[in-house]
Amino acid sequence: MRKRIYLYSNGELIRKDNNLCFKTKESINYLPIHQIETINAFSHINLNKNTIILLHRNNIIINFFDYHGNYSGSYYPYIPIQGKYIEKQVLFLNQNQNRLFLAKELVTTAMVNMLSVIKYYIKKKRNLKEQQLKLENMLYAFRNSDVDSVEEIMLYEAKFKGVYYSCFSNIVFYDYFKFTKRSIRPPKDPINALMSYGYTQLYTLISNIIHRSRLHISLPIIHGNVRSPEGLQYDIADIFKPIIIDRLIFRLINKKQIQAEDFDIKEDKVYLNRLGINVFINNFEELLYKTIYINEMKRKLSYRNIISREVHKISNHIFNNQKYKGFRSKW
Incomplete structure (x- = not known):
C-alpha cells in the first residue's frame, strides 16, 4: 500500500x-x-x-x-466521473425513500459505534452505565422510528451525540482535559482541539478516497452542503469518528502521550502545536494500518482499507442495488 x-x-x-x-x-x-x-x-x-x-x-x-x-x-489529478454515475446518484437522492433508508443506516451505524466506545470504557471501569442505558434506549427508538425526512434523522443524531459527548470527562483521567461541550471555530479546550484536528484529517482522508471512486462528493446523503460545497465525506466520517479519532484521543491522553505542552493557547482559542501534531499524526497513521478481523470476509483488514471498503459499499448500494450495511465495531 x-x-x-x-x-x-x-x-x-x-x-x-x-x-x-x-x-x-x-x-x-x-x-x-x-x-x-x-x-x-x-x-x-x-x-x-x-x-x-x-x-x-x-x-x-x-x-x-x-x-x-x-x-x-x-x-486532485483530473479523474472525470462519467455522466451516467452523476445522473444515477442525483436520481437516487431525489427518491426520498431510498435516501432515507441509506441515511438511517449511516446514522444507525454511527450510533452503534459511539455506543461501542462507551461499552469499551465501561469494561475499563469507567462510570458510564447510566449513559449506556440512555444511549441504548435512544438507539432502539431511532431504529424503530418511522422518520420521513433527513432533518428528522439529524435531530435524532444530534440528541444521541449530546449524550455521547457527556461521557468524555468520565473517560479521560486528567483535569486538564475536562470536556463540557463541543466547540469548533475556534476549539476552546484541549479535547476540542484534538477533535477538530483529528476530524479534519479523517474528512480529508475520506474525501481523497471518494475522489477516486464513482461517487460525486458534492452530492451528500445527510448533511447537505452546509459546511462546504462538498459534503459526502461528513456522512461517512461519522461512522469512523468514534472508533478511530475519539478512541485515539482518549488513548493519547490517558497514556500521557499528549500533555499540556502540546497545545498553543491564545485567549479562548486552543490548538495543537507542532509537537502535538507530530504525536497525533504518528499515532493516527499507525492506527490506520492496524488490522482487525472482519467476520463477513473471514480475513483481516486495516482501518484504512475498511474506510475504502465503506465508500465502495455505498457506491454499490447507489449504482448496483447492493443493500448497504455499515461497518459496526465489535469490542
Missing part, C-alpha cells in the same frame, strides 16, 4: 529523474514516486508545471492545511 507523506517545512516540491524531491533551505529529501498515495502539506510549498504533470501521471493528491491544521484545499 502506498504511503501518505506529511510536509511541515517550507520548501519546493520538484521533479527530479521522474521522482519527487522536497527541497528546503536545510536539506533535500527524495520521495519515491511509486510509494506515495497522498501528500499533506502544512507549510508553504512551491511546485511547478513539471511537478504537477508527474503528480497527475501517478495519481497523487496534495492536501493543503494551515499552521493549525485547518484544511485549506487540495490538488
Whole structure:
C-alpha cells in the first residue's frame, strides 16, 4: 500500500529523474514516486508545471492545511466521473425513500459505534452505565422510528451525540482535559482541539478516497452542503469518528502521550502545536494500518482499507442495488 507523506517545512516540491524531491533551505529529501498515495502539506510549498504533470501521471493528491491544521484545499489529478454515475446518484437522492433508508443506516451505524466506545470504557471501569442505558434506549427508538425526512434523522443524531459527548470527562483521567461541550471555530479546550484536528484529517482522508471512486462528493446523503460545497465525506466520517479519532484521543491522553505542552493557547482559542501534531499524526497513521478481523470476509483488514471498503459499499448500494450495511465495531 502506498504511503501518505506529511510536509511541515517550507520548501519546493520538484521533479527530479521522474521522482519527487522536497527541497528546503536545510536539506533535500527524495520521495519515491511509486510509494506515495497522498501528500499533506502544512507549510508553504512551491511546485511547478513539471511537478504537477508527474503528480497527475501517478495519481497523487496534495492536501493543503494551515499552521493549525485547518484544511485549506487540495490538488486532485483530473479523474472525470462519467455522466451516467452523476445522473444515477442525483436520481437516487431525489427518491426520498431510498435516501432515507441509506441515511438511517449511516446514522444507525454511527450510533452503534459511539455506543461501542462507551461499552469499551465501561469494561475499563469507567462510570458510564447510566449513559449506556440512555444511549441504548435512544438507539432502539431511532431504529424503530418511522422518520420521513433527513432533518428528522439529524435531530435524532444530534440528541444521541449530546449524550455521547457527556461521557468524555468520565473517560479521560486528567483535569486538564475536562470536556463540557463541543466547540469548533475556534476549539476552546484541549479535547476540542484534538477533535477538530483529528476530524479534519479523517474528512480529508475520506474525501481523497471518494475522489477516486464513482461517487460525486458534492452530492451528500445527510448533511447537505452546509459546511462546504462538498459534503459526502461528513456522512461517512461519522461512522469512523468514534472508533478511530475519539478512541485515539482518549488513548493519547490517558497514556500521557499528549500533555499540556502540546497545545498553543491564545485567549479562548486552543490548538495543537507542532509537537502535538507530530504525536497525533504518528499515532493516527499507525492506527490506520492496524488490522482487525472482519467476520463477513473471514480475513483481516486495516482501518484504512475498511474506510475504502465503506465508500465502495455505498457506491454499490447507489449504482448496483447492493443493500448497504455499515461497518459496526465489535469490542
